[in-house]
Amino acid sequence: MINDLHTYRVADHDSASGPRGFVRTLRRAVKRCWLDYETIMRPRFFCQNIGSCGSTYLIQLLRDNQIPDVFHEKKPDLEQHGVENYFGNHAEKRLVRLLRYTRHNVFLEANNRLFSMSKELHLAFPNAKFVHLFRDPRQAVRSAMSKPNVVSYLSKNLRLKTTISGPSSADPFEKFCHHWRNANQRIFDDLNWLSSETGVEHFTLDFDDLIAGRVGAFEEFIGIELKTRVRAAVNQRPNRAEGRFPPAEAWSSRQSQRVQDICVPLWDELKRRAVADASR
Numbered sequence: 001m002i003n004d005l006h007t008y009r010v011a012d013h014d015s016a017s018g019p020r021g022f023v024r025t026l027r028r029a030v031k032r033c034w035l036d037y038e039t040i041m042r043p044r045f046f047c048q049n050i051g052s053c054g055s056t057y058l059i060q061l062l063r064d065n066q067i068p069d070v071f072h073e074k075k076p077d078l079e080q081h082g083v084e085n086y087f088g089n090h091a092e093k094r095l096v097r098l099l100r101y102t103r104h105n106v107f108l109e110a111n112n113r114l115f116s117m118s119k120e121l122h123l124a125f126p127n128a129k130f131v132h133l134f135r136d137p138r139q140a141v142r143s144a145m146s147k148p149n150v151v152s153y154l155s156k157n158l159r160l161k162t163t164i165s166g167p168s169s170a171d172p173f174e175k176f177c178h179h180w181r182n183a184n185q186r187i188f189d190d191l192n193w194l195s196s197e198t199g200v201e202h203f204t205l206d207f208d209d210l211i212a213g214r215v216g217a218f219e220e221f222i223g224i225e226l227k228t229r230v231r232a233a234v235n236q237r238p239n240r241a242e243g244r245f246p247p248a249e250a251w252s253s254r255q256s257q258r259v260q261d262i263c264v265p266l267w268d269e270l271k272r273r274a275v276a277d278a279s280r
Contacts, residue, residue: 004098010076011102032104033097039104043127045222047110047205048118048191050183052143053135054207055110057231061210062108064228069107076102077113083158086116086186092123099124108222115183118190122200129200129221132187134270135207137180137263138248144176146244159183173255177262185266204273217278 008014008025032039049055059072081098084090099121103109110133114121121128147153150172154160159179166178194200203221210218213229248256 004094004101007076007078007098008101029097029101033100036104040100040125041127042125043129044103044106044125045108045129045131046106046114046118046121047108047131047133048115048187049110049112049133050115050140050180050187051112052140053133054210055112055133057233058133058210059108059110061226061228061231064231065224065226067107067224069105071106071109071111073111073113074103074106074109077111078102078117079113079158082113082116083162083164085120086159086164087162092120095120096124112183116186116190118187118194122194122198130191130194130202131218131221132184132191132202132204132270132273133207133210134184134204134267134274137177137259137267139207140180141173141176141259141263142245142247144179145173148244174258174262177258181262181266184270188266188270204270204277206271206274206278209274209278214278217280220280221277 005022005025008029009021012025012028014021014025047055047058056072059070062070078098081090081095085095095117099117103121103124118130121130144150144153154165154172154175159165160175164179164182165175166182170178191200191202195202201221203218205215205218209215211230211233215226215229219226248259251259
């Protein structure tokens with residue numbers, strides 16, 4: 001735990017150091033990680049996703065409905081921990097402590113950095129439920145490829161620098177395809193395992209249903225009526241415009257085939273699950 005003190009302080013926006021800061025953070029850690037059973041067992045939700053799929057929109061929609069304690073990529077975002085955990089290089093107990101400390105006040109959080117932590121989130125908060133938010137891979141890949149400097153982005157993003165995004169020799173387009181598949185597959189597998197082994201509830205939400213306001217079943221799942229079901233689009237700044245990369249109809253046959261081979265089988269499964277969850 002000593003090694004994570006800086007991360008704990010970031011979670012509370014603390015800048016104090018020295019003996020007083022150490023003691024204060026230690027007291028909070030003891031309470032949040034072990035003693036505060038009521039908070040640990042409080043119902044809460046985690047929106048598991050891989051990014052570029054509407055998580056910002058979802059959180060802003062909830063805020064429009066005056067729902068408190070909803071967060072988009074809450075700090076600290078634990079990006080490095082998520083990557084390490086994907087490859088099995090993270091101590092489980094340490095990660096559970098980090099999650100309890102940094103997510104103690106969450107009602108619902110959407111954070112693609114937590115994509116590999118569904119099991120640990122359950123251990124940290126046994127009454128947590130999960131939402132798997134996904135997007136049509138053609139739209140997700142187009143959004144990613146529209147970034148102003150794709151090569152630079154690939155070199156800086158921790159997940160995209162690893163084999164989560166396929167072989168190092170793959171071009172950017174193929175890397176985003178592999179990332180879409182591998183990260184969503186991890187979420188899918190973890191939530192299915194949790195459901196079968198522990199009975200944890202999870203809901204699969206399609207980006208297209210979210211944007212269209214078809215969220216009745218989602219409302220029931222989180223137990224809150226959304227008086228406002230749609231809002232203005234987000235992430236429409238010029239440097240995020242999807243028009244920077246052509247639509248799927250204009251892709252080369254190789255690009256279309258890459259999406260078909262890498263992404264579509266899982267996408268079909270997610271769509272089936274989303275339809276079933278929406279008709280509950």
